[in-house]
Amino acid sequence: MESFTPISSFLGGALIGSSSALLLALNGKxxxxxxxxxxxVDGARDRQWRFAFVLGLVLTGLLASALAPGQMAVTIHRSTPxxxxxxxxxxxxxRIGSGCTSGHGVCGL
Structure with missing residues (x-):
């Protein structure tokens, strides 16, 4: 990523916000x-939508990486472990703090 792109940033934020609003409106989550x-991990009864959500995050990342490989290039200077x-x-x-940075940032909780 070389420069700030306000239109892409706006569209990305709108997608994240609307997805969060839909999840809240349709699932109450x-x-x-x-x-x-x-x-x-805890064995909640409603695992199907949770699995679909996490799988969607992973697959979307892979899709974005395949469609725009140069945009996803990152150099990491730490070992995998x-x-x-x-x-x-x-x-x-x-989890110990009863929160989540993504949940607080996106949903304002």
């Missing part, structure tokens, strides 16, 4: 990934 993924531990710590921390 907040779009916070730690709670959604946590329900998969360090990244995995860091991700787990962030996830556990947000």
């Amino acid at each position: 907040i779009a916070g990934i730690s709670g959604i993924a946590g329900g998969l 360090v990244l995995i531990v860091a991700g787990l710590l962030v996830g556990v921390g947000t």
